[in-house]
Amino acid sequence: MKKTIVALKGVDKWYGNNHVVKNLNLEVAEGEFLTLLGPSGCGKTTTLRMIAGFEDASAGRIEVQGESVDEKEPYQRDVNTVFQSYSLFPHMNVFDNIAYGPRIKKVPKEQIERDVEEMLRLVQMTGYEKRKPDALSGGQKQRIAIARALINNPRVLLLDEPLGALDLKLRKQMQIELKRLQRKLGITFIYVTHDQEEAMSMSDRIAVMKDGVILQLDKPTEIYNRPNCRFVADFIGESNILSGVVTLAEDDLLTVQTQSGTVKTKGAGFEKGEEIDISVRTESLSCSAEPTEEFCIKAKIRDFTNMGTVTKTSLILPDGKEIRMSTFEQDPNLSEGQEVYVSWKPEKSTPIHRDKKEAESCQ
Amino acid sequence: MSVVTGRAKKGNRLPMLAQAGPVSLWMIVFVTLPMLFIIFISFMSRGTFGGVEYTPSMESYETMMEITYFHVITKSIGVAAETTIACLLVGYPFAYYIARKPADVASRLITLLMIPFWTNSLMRLNAWMLIFQTNGPVNNFLVNVNLIEKPITFIFTDGLVLLGLITNYLPFAVLPMYSSIEKLEKPVLEASADLGANPRQTLLKVTLPLTIPGIFSAIILTFIPALGTYVITDMLGGGKVLYIGNIIKNQFGTIRNWPLGAALSVLLLAITALMLFLYSRFAKVEDMEVV
Numbered sequence: 246m247k248k249t250i251v252a253l254k255g256v257d258k259w260y261g262n263n264h265v266v267k268n269l270n271l272e273v274a275e276g277e278f279l280t281l282l283g284p285s286g287c288g289k290t291t292t293l294r295m296i297a298g299f300e301d302a303s304a305g306r307i308e309v310q311g312e313s314v315d316e317k318e319p320y321q322r323d324v325n326t327v328f329q330s331y332s333l334f335p336h337m338n339v340f341d342n343i344a345y346g347p348r349i350k351k352v353p354k355e356q357i358e359r360d361v362e363e364m365l366r367l368v369q370m371t372g373y374e375k376r377k378p379d380a381l382s383g384g385q386k387q388r389i390a391i392a393r394a395l396i397n398n399p400r401v402l403l404l405d406e407p408l409g410a411l412d413l414k415l416r417k418q419m420q421i422e423l424k425r426l427q428r429k430l431g432i433t434f435i436y437v438t439h440d441q442e443e444a445m446s447m448s449d450r451i452a453v454m455k456d457g458v459i460l461q462l463d464k465p466t467e468i469y470n471r472p473n474c475r476f477v478a479d480f481i482g483e484s485n486i487l488s489g490v491v492t493l494a495e496d497d498l499l500t501v502q503t504q505s506g507t508v509k510t511k512g513a514g515f516e517k518g519e520e521i522d523i524s525v526r527t528e529s530l531s532c533s534a535e536p537t538e539e540f541c542i543k544a545k546i547r548d549f550t551n552m553g554t555v556t557k558t559s560l561i562l563p564d565g566k567e568i569r570m571s572t573f574e575q576d577p578n579l580s581e582g583q584e585v586y587v588s589w590k591p592e593k594s595t596p597i598h599r600d601k602k603e604a605e606s607c608q
Numbered sequence: 609m610s611v612v613t614g615r616a617k618k619g620n621r622l623p624m625l626a627q628a629g630p631v632s633l634w635m636i637v638f639v640t641l642p643m644l645f646i647i648f649i650s651f652m653s654r655g656t657f658g659g660v661e662y663t664p665s666m667e668s669y670e671t672m673m674e675i676t677y678f679h680v681i682t683k684s685i686g687v688a689a690e691t692t693i694a695c696l697l698v699g700y701p702f703a704y705y706i707a708r709k710p711a712d713v714a715s716r717l718i719t720l721l722m723i724p725f726w727t728n729s730l731m732r733l734n735a736w737m738l739i740f741q742t743n744g745p746v747n748n749f750l751v752n753v754n755l756i757e758k759p760i761t762f763i764f765t766d767g768l769v770l771l772g773l774i775t776n777y778l779p780f781a782v783l784p785m786y787s788s789i790e791k792l793e794k795p796v797l798e799a800s801a802d803l804g805a806n807p808r809q810t811l812l813k814v815t816l817p818l819t820i821p822g823i824f825s826a827i828i829l830t831f832i833p834a835l836g837t838y839v840i841t842d843m844l845g846g847g848k849v850l851y852i853g854n855i856i857k858n859q860f861g862t863i864r865n866w867p868l869g870a871a872l873s874v875l876l877l878a879i880t881a882l883m884l885f886l887y888s889r890f891a892k893v894e895d896m897e898v899v
Contacts, residue, residue: 297798297802298801299798299801318801318806319798319801319802320801320802320803320804320805320806324802325802325803326798326799326802328795328798328799330793330795332793332795332796332798332799333796333799334796334799334800334814334818335796335818336817336818345800345803345805345813346803346804349803349804349805349809350804393799393803394802394803397803397804
């Protein structure tokens with residue numbers, strides 16, 4: 246395990262009677278790209294602002310490089326922030342904006358000029374020194390905001406939905422660039438977003454937050470394949486969630502009786518008779534006109550939606566519940582209104598405890 | 609429908625005239641024409657028994673060059689500048705304080721600021737006189753706590769005039785600066801702190817430069833009226849202290865030298881125009897905070 250650079254220990258934040266961050270514990274390793282992911286109002290931005298020093302924690306301790314920063318003002322902390330609204334200084338041109346930090350630190354003039362040039366090269370904005378922020382597009386402003394933060398050589402860069410205001414195509418491009426930049430510079434990134442795709446494509450680890458609590462903290466693939474609660478399963482990617490009772494538990498293979506039929510799934514730590522939820526990714530489903538050997542449940546095809554790269558098939562289960570399946574191509578043997586049999590590989594689905602406390606907070 | 613729009617396109621000016629006409633007419637008749645008339649009579653001669661004799665002359669402007677008038681003018685400009693600077697120094701922190709309060713608290717504070725402004729100015733000035741007169745509360749207090757032996761003469765002094773001017777024009781300075789500071793985006797200030805600037809550096813490098821339009825408006829709105837005022841200087845200065853506003857008033861009133869009064873008015877107009885010109889050079893029209 247790499248050295249911890251930022252640590253949150255039992256951090257709470259209250260706004261009046263509003264408990265927005267609840268006993269948060271988080272350790273971020275040096276050079277890591279960690280994303281705080283969650284719907285709006287989950288406390289992710291507040292958490293980031295507490296690390297930056299714009300908000301005081303109501304309780305708990307925040308450490309940067311092993312040292313408590315609770316008593317430090319934002320300008321005394323060795324972290325830099327990239328804001329969602331860019332927040333460039335409108336009365337300064339690009340050069341002055343980027344040079345702001347080093348000038349405060351009284352870096353020699355020639356050094357500043359060299360550093361600004363290098364930063365502009367890094368964010369591919371060479372030649373824009375004299376422009377005012379007003380004359381830049383959203384993507385360009387964000388590059389300058391990133392350069393303005395990075396020139397200070399921060400140990401940790403905090404990014405608050407930095408790509409939120411950009412259009413889809415530019416956002417995708419900037420995601421790749423940001424990730425490359427982070428690898429190249431080896432700086433720790435703490436990234437806040439509500440966009441699960443963005444989190445998946447960029448992060449080393451993702452902390453999924455809801456109502457001020459981290460529900461799951463893990464690698465993107467683990468979070469995707471092994472969501473630990475209903476909310477995470479639902480929030481990350483597209484999942485179908487079925488509820489049922491475990492009727493048989495052999496090793497890790499579970500047989501579950503749902504309202505629509507008997508299905509199988511795989512997961513450790515479940516007992517016979519337990520009520521559970523099963524999360525199945527839309528791309529893990531398959532359906533055929535004939536029943537399959539291991540298990541299958543009956544369904545009726547409602548309709549197909551072509552999404553470009555994938556086709557989504559909407560299926561209605563006998564109990565009226567709708568589930569969705571995505572495939573790269575539409576099976577020519579299937580048609581709307583047809584009765585089909587749906588199944589999946591047990592290991593491609595995830596059983597989720599119902600009775601656990603964390604599962605409750607997910608409801 | 610198409611007929612109507614077609615007609616409008618051909619240049620039906622009636623709606624435009626109906627909207628802008630009355631105001632334009634009002635301004636021309638009651639502002640522009642009198643102003644042109646003032647400029648006109650400033651180049652005429654003084655009538656023997658007052659009034660204006662319509663023979664062209666530069667007499668008034670020559671009188672204005674006399675050292676007495678020069679002193680009055682420089683003094684007036686000096687006092688107006690002092691008023692403006694004091695209003696900025698007191699007004700900016702106050703405006704900043706209000707702007708950083710939640711909207712409901714801010715509007716209450718602004719109301720408090722405006723109450724004396726809405727009070728009848730004669731009442732307000734007479735109150736100042738009563739407070740500061742020889743046996744008024746201020747002198748009584750100072751004598752009673754043994755700070756002074758004899759009452760100080762406050763009224764009819766330059767100091768009281770300055771105090772009167774500052775209190776009178778403070779709201780004009782606070783309001784435009786408040787609206788300028790209030791528009792500052794909080795993340796911009798946070799960005800400054802994030803980049804290592806302490807509060808003083810943020811104030812000098814970000815807050816002040818970004819609120820310059822408000823500061824300029826405050827200067828315009830205090831300096832120009834403070835330069836031309838005569839009620840405050842007349843009452844608190846008792847006519848003993850002479851300012852350009854009082855002299856103009858006296859030329860049109862008791863002394864009845866209209867051309868000289870007009871010439872002095874033209875000078876005030878010129879100073880105002882110069883300031884507005886400078887202002888428009890430094891601030892964009894959309895940034896103007898003149899409320």
